[in-house]
Amino acid sequence: MELTSELQEKKIFLIEGLKKTYKNQYDAIQPLPYVKDRLYCVDKVFVEGGIEVCLAPELTRGPGGSWERLESYKSVYTDFRFKSKRRIIQGEPGYGKSTLTLQLAYDWCNDVWDSPMKNVEILILLRLRQLGRVKHLFGAIKSFLLSHEPRVSQHDIEKIINSCSSVHITLDGYDEYPGRDSNDDDVHRIIKMELFADFDVSLTTRYLPDNLRQETKRAKLTGFxxxxxxxxxxxxxxxxxxxxxxxxxxxxxxxxxxxxxxxxxxxxxxxxxxxxxxxxxxxFKSVTQFFKHIIRCFYDHLNRKRKLNDSRHNRYLLVMEHHELDKIAFEGLNKRNQQLSWIKTEFRERVGPESYHQYILIGILVEEDVVSDDSTVDNVLFTTEVRFYHKLFCEWYAAHHLVTLVKNADDIEETLRFLDPFDLQYLFRFACGLDPDAGKKLINHLKSLPGVILLPSSVSWNKLVMSTTYDSVKDLCSRDVKIQEGDSALLQRSTTQLLEIASNNDIPISCLHLDYSSIKFEGDTIILRSGISLPILPTVEKIHIDGSNVQTLPGLSYGNQYRRHGDAPSANHETLTEKDTLNLLRYGMKCRRIKELM
Known part of the structure; x- marks a missing residue:
């Protein structure tokens, strides 16, 4: 559609307005939430962590499919194998999904020469958690991205965007989108390609939406x-x-x-x-102890800033006055659909004005304007919501209330009916570290759940977290330790952490079994399918690669003990390539006590 001269001018205003909004966002990166006067531009702190793409010909919802590590986030948009109009970027909380979207916004605003945003006419970046009940894209753009630009109306935005040959829409945080349970809005129509089918769309989320088109491509962030x-x-x-x-x-x-x-x-x-x-x-001896230290840093910084010297008073604020905060956090997580944000006025009334001001001041809580439920198409109203700086902080405070409930509960299963240990692993870890007695009850509860953390290694690991002693590590590592294809990311992460603790404390690891189908090699680094790197294990004595057609020859040292079966591999075995064999040998050479590789 050809734009009139008036709309051509308004298009300039629109682009300038978007760039102004994005600059305010990407110039406000805050690595330490309690240091509010130390802000960074995203380009000064952005570092690429691990990113993988699923190269399956059709959309897969589980961990299956062929996943391949990319060198850069830019390849998500430039690699021909990942070409699609709809891309999903998955990642757990804190893995950098929102930071990545801000880096893309920086690239677009500053015309970065090697960025995939280089030739995009208009970039739309919306934080979905702010949208409330806003159903239409153009209304959301006006309300959240161009509210400061009176020269461009919602109707102008629609005409201008529809006239563009290159538009990229980034929808950040689908898992926090208030309208995720409804299909009657532009967000879902865009995802399903019922709207703007020719526009490039990226969606960040923890989990996949329903009703995705088969041509939708998936990437996932795997961390640092x-x-x-x-x-x-x-x-x-x-x-x-x-x-x-x-x-x-x-x-x-x-x-x-x-x-x-x-x-x-x-x-x-x-x-x-x-x-x-x-x-x-x-x-630190435990994750719980580390998080206590983080919270203490928040308060210590506040005290230094206020020049408060009464440490007893500070300790009272720290320990005695967050019971209601604990309860709110737990109530939010213990729901079929988790609640991670609250209306400011209601939240403030529950915790008390003084405590609320303190939580905001030190950065544990953050405020954000969202569209009110009372808004109409012609009259958009905003309300202030409050949320924890990060979900881990919500889990930390909820763990305190969980301990109280578990110690007094007659029916622990009913009390914890909506708590998913795979989603809330740190909630359970924190609770085990806060109170050993409650931890024992929680471990027994986890053991009783069908399909949840049933392997002995996982239970023993939780006991380790609870007790912070190394006796259970010695006991575990004296037996075979297995990392299998069907293991959850939580279990793989827990097992690798336990192995690393053993090696760092000179505890022998008798034998490590790895499913060949659950690992891949990047040089001499072993990467699990969950994206977790297997650390070098100086105290491991044996490593067995299960499910491959490689075996040892008796009496030979690990350096030359590989040979191939003469027969073709069975259907249950995969061929360990020569390259992988060499990489495994290189890995083994770094494990100084290794006696056997097979």
Whole structure:
């Protein structure tokens, strides 16, 4: 459609208005929520973590399909194998989905030469959690992206966008979208290609929406590996000061219990900045202890800022006054459809004005304007909602209330009926660390659930988290430890963490079994299908690759003990390629106590 000269001018206003809005967003990255005067441009802190794409010819909803690691997020948009008008980018909370969308917005606004957004006429980036009951895209654009631009109306936006040859729509946070249970809105029509079928659309989410078109392509963010962590420290914390970089990395290595947590970019970012800012020793025996330290840092910063010296008063605020916050957090998670945001006035009334102000001030809670349910098409109204800085903080406070409930509950199954341990793993881990007695009840409850964490390794691992002793690690590692294709990401993460704890404390690992179908090699690094890297294990004695056609020859050292079966592999075995065999040998050479690879 040819635009009139008036609309051509309004198109300029529209693009300038969008860029102004996006700049305000991407210039406000806050690595430490309690340091509100230290904001960064996204391009100064953005580091690419792991990203994989599913290359299955048709949409797959589970972990199946052929997943391949990409070198850059840009390949999601440029790799011909991933060509599609609809792309889903999945990731757990804190894995950088929203940060990635802001980097794309930065690229578009600044005409970054090698960005996939380079030749896009108009980029629309909407945070779905803010939309409330707004059903129509153009109304959402006007309300959230161009409310400051009176020269461009909703009707103008519709005409201009429909005239463009290249539009990219990014819908951020489908799992937090208030209208996700309804199909009667533009968001769902766009996802299903019933609307704007010729536009490129990216959707970020934790889980897949229903009724996706088969041509929809999937990518997933897998978190920070060592390379990404090193890059972030240099880029955003200390610069290219090798000694300072190594000090921060050493603090992480000294805390093997945090290995899985620091795969989460948001958590590692906080750890890196705290490790740089604090000179005292940071040694943690459990995830619970680490999170206590994070919360204490929030309050310590507030005290320094206010120049409060009464530590007893601060401890009272920290320990005694968050019971209602605990309850609210638990109520939000223990629902069929989790509630992760609340109306400000109602939330404030429950916790009390003074406590609410404090939570906002130190960064545990954040406020956000969303469209009110009372809005109409002609009169868009806003209300202020409040949410936790990150879902992990919600799980932390909910764990305190969970402990109280579990200790007093006659029917624990009814009390926890909506708590999914796969989705809320840290809620259970925090609770086990906060109270060993409650932890025992929780472990027994988890063991009773069908299909949930039934393997002995997982139960023992939870006992380890609860007790923070190494006796259970020694017992576990004296037997065979298995990582299998059907294991959940939680179980794989738990098992690798346990193995790393054993190696870091010189505990022998008798035998590690790996399903060949559950791993892949990137050089001499072993990557599990969940995206988790298997750490180097100096104390492992045997590694068996199950489900492949490789065997050992008796009496030979691990360096030359591979041979092929003469017969063709059976249907239950895959061929271990020569390249993978070589990479496995290289991995084994780094495990100094290895006696057998097969």
């Amino acid at each position: 590996d060592d390379k990404a962590r090193d890059e972030y420290i240099r880029k955003a914390v200390v610069g290219n000061k090798d000694e300072a970089v190594e000090k921060i990395k050493q603090r992480l290595y000294e805390n093997s219990i945090l290995a899985d947590l620091c795969q989460v970019p948001l958590i590692f970012v906080m750890f890196a900045h705290m490790a740089h800012d604090q000179r005292d020793v940071m040694k």
